[in-house]
Amino acid sequence: MAAVVNSPDPRAAADITAAGGALHGSVRSLALVRLLARLKWILWRRSFRKNVGKLVGTIFGGLYGVGGMVALVALVSVLVAADADGGLLPVVVRGLGTVLVLVWVLLPLVAFGIDDSLDPRKLAVYPRTAKELQPGLLVAAAISLPTLFTVLGVGIVSVGVVVWAALHAAGPLWMVLAILAVIPAHLSGIVLCLLLPRAVLAHQASRASSRRGRELGGVIGIAVVLAAVYGFSLLGQTMDGATIAFWERVLPLASRIGAWTPLGALFAVPVDLAEGSVLPALVRALIGAATIVVVWLWWRRSLDLAMRSALVGDASSGDAKVSALVPRLARSTPFGAVMGRSLRYWRRDSRYFASIVIMPVMLAFFVCMGLVNPDSRATSYMGVLLVGAISGITLANEVGFDGPAGWVNITAGVPARANLRGRVAAMALFTTPFLLLAAIAVPLLMGGAQFILPLVLGTLGLTVGGWGVSSLIGTLMPYPTAAPGTNPMKDRSSSSASAMVAMLAATAGVFVPQLPALGIAIWGLVAQAPMIVLAAGMLSLAIGIIVLVFGLRLAEKRLESGYVDLFQRVHHHV
Structure with a gap:
């Protein structure tokens, strides 16, 4: 209501007067209905200002809606006539x-x-x-x-x-x-x-x-x-x-x-x-x-x-447990602190947790495709590789996810090396066991046990390469995100132009270096040469490790020299 109360529009003021002259005391129901409807209309209309994405989405939604209405008219006409x-x-x-x-x-x-x-x-x-x-x-x-x-x-x-x-x-x-x-x-x-x-x-x-x-x-x-x-x-x-x-x-x-x-x-x-x-x-x-x-x-x-x-105000549930920031498997160093903090993020922040939930759903889809259609069994193997690549790309906006909390890393003087590698280590702890299990279980389900080792190597190659590329992209093109706790389905930050460019760059950085390994794998499959397919998996892992090493080094230099500038891009949530 504050938007209407402070609005210079005399019609809005008239609505408030009709609603009772002030925002206290008795109020007529119809006047309050008109006031809230008018307020919603004003807020909806103003939401398109400087929001090209919403405007484009609304236009496309309207076009899809018109098409749906035309299809519904045709369906009803056919049902009545035929x-x-x-x-x-x-x-x-x-x-x-x-x-x-x-x-x-x-x-x-x-x-x-x-x-x-x-x-x-x-x-x-x-x-x-x-x-x-x-x-x-x-x-x-x-x-x-x-x-x-x-x-x-x-x-x-x-x-x-x-x-x-x-x-x-x-x-x-x-x-x-x-x-x-x-x-x-x-x-x-x-x-x-x-x-x-x-x-x-x-x-x-x-x-x-x-x-x-x-x-x-x-x-x-x-x-x-x-x-x-x-x-x-x-x-x-x-x-x-x-x-x-x-x-x-x-x-x-x-x-x-x-x-x-x-x-x-x-x-x-x-x-x-x-x-x-x-x-x-x-x-x-x-x-x-x-x-x-x-x-x-x-x-x-x-x-x-x-x-x-x-x-x-929201009260605490009272069952929160206080635990050490640095996990037991790491030393009490900046690296251990960053890894422990990232592990908490992956467990507690819905923005992170959602990406973990998506992976098994996607994999189940690809596996079902192979099970219902024997001619599509190769799709199941590709699904494992794709999920591995996506798990690596997930780290492509770590600086942006920090948001306003990034100042802690700057003021505490956390080394860029520990800052980035701790995040990668936390990601590895969460996703690597699942990916290894998938790379072993899917070939067994599809009756292709001979592909277990190449698939494991290829999945690891895409995953570790994705970590390196994502670390670099995250320090070159960070973008602001929604606040922690935001419903992932209501998060519009990932639909911005900056997010799309960053994701496209990360995707290209993961798959382009792997093209030689992919070519060799196709050659081995066509020639039915298991050793060539195994060599392709080994090459994929080697490429992934190289990309990880160089990506982390470049990202560390970028973060060390320009963390303050990067923080200015993401210090506000959207």
Whole structure:
């Protein structure tokens, strides 16, 4: 509200006056709704200033949305026109309704389109209860591009349901009841779509959801999203006649089950009435109404807790353990201190922890590709090498991840050699055992035990080479990042131009030196010469070690001479 209070816009001042003349005392509900909606509109409009990335992303999102609406119109038209017995459209409507609400539930995790600028904690200083704020926050939540396309999409489906009911309803009475139920049922579904992410976000902002829980939730969100994307990709690759017949049986069943859940109940009511199923329609209407009431009350409680915690402050959990900074396996030297600090980062900071979670998910995808399609077994081996390379590239912005805390290294006089090598050692402790296990287990699963040693050597070569390249890139092109504890799915720092350039440079630095080893490996595989393949693995490891040594030396010189200048680039979180 401060943005509106301090705004020179006379219309904003008029809204405040209408809301009660001041931000205390009684207030009319409609005036507060208008005020919060106007505030959200101002904040959303101003968020595009000097933010080219968001503007471009919104434009592309709008284009994808328009394309999706065109595809939805075509789908509904085909279903209405080509479905002779009228049994297909109800299945599609029930399924689409369930998926739509499910996507909105997942929005707080993937953070596409969810603008939490009206965080309840920011409103805690104003004398307004959660009950007073809820209607305005709900209306403000509707000011977004996803809401616009949701309304358009539901409108398109509603028109299709009306036409379908006129053609295939069980009788004139059921046709009229279905048409009358379309607008309230589908509008209630849209309200549920808006309520669920607001309730989840408010819960995440409350003390009932600890910071560690929110961080783990973000990491789990990454794993779920990646697993879903990889799962759909695998599904597309395994489509054949038997698989298609299987899904023709499973999808209608899933649609019927989803219609009995709070996710899809409301969207199923009109088609139930058109089919003459009045009892299922009434039960599903009650399920949908009860869901809205429960979510509304949950949201109110989470708002109260969030605003209260914002005023009181987050208390420590009380179970924090104090441990030595330098781990037992290292000496009490600057190197040991840096390694110990980095180990804590990898365990506690969601920005680091997320990169560890991604690796097994990616590897599982490549392994599944090899298992479901014997012709793609080579992809599984490539997946191990790719995960090894990515684990090395992860260190490409260590200076940026330090952020404002980098001044400690400068004032304490930590040698650049210890500063960089301690970070590499911590990374090695976390990732090397997993990579070695993967390089051994994958060939055994694929029936290629003869490739274990070359794969181990090649994976280590890419990994250690990645450490050297990343250390150098991190001292040449650091970029500011989000603060520790940020939900990884809501971190936009990695989408900046500086981050993209740095990642491209690091990727090229890892793979380009390995091209000779790759060429020899291909030669050995084509010639079916195991010794040549083994030589390629040994060459890859040798190249990786050389890149690591030279990369660290150059990075140490750069950090020693220009740490202060590098700190100025990253001393603020974004």
